[in-house]
Amino acid sequence: MSGYEDERGYRFRRDRAGPESGIRANCILPGLMDTPMAVDTRARASNRSRAEVAAERDARVPLRGRMGTAWDVANAALFLASDEANFITGVALPVDGGSLVRFG
Numbered sequence: 001m002s003g004y005e006d007e008r009g010y011r012f013r014r015d016r017a018g019p020e021s022g023i024r025a026n027c028i029l030p031g032l033m034d035t036p037m038a039v040d041t042r043a044r045a046s047n048r049s050r051a052e053v054a055a056e057r058d059a060r061v062p063l064r065g066r067m068g069t070a071w072d073v074a075n076a077a078l079f080l081a082s083d084e085a086n087f088i089t090g091v092a093l094p095v096d097g098g099s100l101v102r103f104g
Contacts, residue, residue, distance in 0.1 A: 024089040031096025034067040063097035
């Protein structure tokens, strides 16, 4: 696909979807999550216990010192889809327990 075709496709989407059309587009950026795919797979691959891998990942999350859950991501999605977020668009919402925040 050429750059021209990419640009043409972008313009097609932009002209038919966006704030002017009432369509909101946001994305969720999940951080470290406590899920079987994330934790159990790493534990098996590294020949370590699930508790050890989970503790290592928990320590990397500034807020509350624990990984997030699927519920944390689901609640963010529910908020963005709700009437309370009807004036929010173009947002990349980190759900990462403060991992993207850097001080100092």
